[in-house]
Amino acid sequence: MRWNKQLLAILAVSAAPHLQAQLPKGYYAGHAPSLPDSLRETYLGGRFEISILRIARDSIERELLARAEALMPSPESIERPAAKVTGSGHIAAFKEAKAMPGERWWWRDWDGVRLPFALTGAAVAHYVEKVRGLAATPNPFARWNEGVGHRARVDYTAAVESSDAAGGHRVLMQVRFSFYCGPLCALSFDHSRVVEFDPAGMPIRVEGDGPPSYMVS
Numbered sequence: 001m002r003w004n005k006q007l008l009a010i011l012a013v014s015a016a017p018h019l020q021a022q023l024p025k026g027y028y029a030g031h032a033p034s035l036p037d038s039l040r041e042t043y044l045g046g047r048f049e050i051s052i053l054r055i056a057r058d059s060i061e062r063e064l065l066a067r068a069e070a071l072m073p074s075p076e077s078i079e080r081p082a083a084k085v086t087g088s089g090h091i092a093a094f095k096e097a098k099a100m101p102g103e104r105w106w107w108r109d110w111d112g113v114r115l116p117f118a119l120t121g122a123a124v125a126h127y128v129e130k131v132r133g134l135a136a137t138p139n140p141f142a143r144w145n146e147g148v149g150h151r152a153r154v155d156y157t158a159a160v161e162s163s164d165a166a167g168g169h170r171v172l173m174q175v176r177f178s179f180y181c182g183p184l185c186a187l188s189f190d191h192s193r194v195v196e197f198d199p200a201g202m203p204i205r206v207e208g209d210g211p212p213s214y215m216v217s
Contacts, residue, residue, distance in 0.1 A: 022202055023071070023202075023203060024203060024204060024205060024206055026073060026074045026076070026077045027071050027072060027073055027074065027203070027206060028071075028072050028074065029067070029070055029071065029072070030070050030071070030072035030103045030120070030122070031070065031103065031122075032066060032069040032070035032120060032121030032122055033121050033122060033125045034121075035052060035054060035069065035121055035124060035125065035156075036052055036054070037052075037053075037054045037055075037056060038052065038053055038054070039051065039052040039128075040052075041132075043132075043135035044135060044149075047135070047149060047150070047151040047152075048131055048132075048134065048135035048151060048152050048153070049131070049152075049153040049154075049155075050128055050131050050132070050153075050154055051153075051154070051155045051156070052124070052128070052156045052157075053156070053157045053158075054156075054157075054158045054159075055157075055158065055159040055160070056160060057160075060201075061160040061169070063201065064160050064169055064171055064197055064201060065158055065160060065171055066121075067171075067195075067197075067201070067203060068158070068171035068173065068193070068195040068203070069120055069121030069122075069124070069158070069173070070120070070121060071118075071120070071195060071203055071206065072103050072104075072105060072118065072120060073104075073105070073117060073118045073209055075098075075104055077209075078104060078106075078107065078117045078118075079094075079098065081210070081211050082094040082097075082107070082108070082211075090108075093108045093109065093110075094108055096108075096109060097109055097114075100114075102122070103122065104117075105117060105118045105119075105120045105122055105123050106123070106126075107211055107212055110187055110214070110216060111140075111185075111187065112130070113127075113130055113177070113179065113187055114126055115189065115212050115214055116175065116189075116191045116212055117209060117210065117211065117212065118193065118209040119173050119174070119175055119191050119192060119193040119208065119209075123175065124154075124156045124175060127154040127156075127175065127177050128154060130152070130154075130179075131152045131153065131154050134150065134152045134179065135152070139181050139182070140181060140185075141181045141182050141184075141185040142181075144182060144184070144185070148181065148182045150179070150180060150181035150182075150185075151179070151180050151181075152177075152178065152179040152180070153176075153177070153178050154175065154176070154177045155175065155176045156173075156174070156175045156176075157173070157174050158171060158172065158173045158174075159171070159172050160172075163196055163197070167199045168196065168197045168198045168199050168204070169196075169197045169201075170194055170195065170196045170197065171193075171194070171195045171197070172192075172193075172194055173192060173193045173194070173195075173208075174190065174191070174192040174193075175190070175191050175192075176188075176189075176190050177189055183217065184217055185217070186215070186216065186217045187214065187215070187216050188214065188215045189212050189213065189214035189215070190213075191208070191212050192208045193206065193207070193208040193209060194206070194207040194208055195207075
């Protein structure tokens with residue numbers, strides 16, 4: 001009976017018309033793509049790899065995963081730190097990033113790869129498609145890196161665990177992305193996110209969102 005009450009509470013919150021008003025300040029419920037619980041793809045002898053592992057033990061945890069992946073930061077929360085970055089190249093990059101279509105989770109674009117401000121389901125889908133696309137095309141910098149085989153990899157993990165927040169849960173998410181196409185053509189980053197939920201399945205706190213650390217050459 002306790003199980004059924006918890007499930008009904010979470011499903012009721014999902015259908016509540018005032019859901020947006022109860023989200024953490026600066027966030028809204030967006031539209032996340034449906035990600036597989038498990039995915040493993042390799043191309044060209046392992047030069048390109050995709051790995052997804054979403055651990056959900058029941059329907060409640062699967063719903064919490066989906067909510068965490070759909071939680072979007074407001075455009076203003078992304079643009080405020082971007083406005084503090086100086087340099088004409090960066091300013092132009094942030095202007096282009098702002099004009100890109102879609103619900104914004106990205107910080108900026110780097111050589112066609114969007115850097116994650118917030119780790120969302122849409123972000124993961126972007127990196128999966130990016131690795132597939134790179135595997136299907138020649139090295140984009142082949143003329144400057146003759147004979148170099150480019151490579152790329154994305155790893156995404158997500159899991160639900162019990163939280164100390166009065167019987168609630170937390171969703172832990174992490175992504176790792178790397179791309180290499182020559183000595184002066186590389187990008188890599190790790191980004192993570194933790195979303196705390198109350199016992200009714202309402203997100204109450206988000207940690208990890210912000211300008212990412214990344215390495216380029």
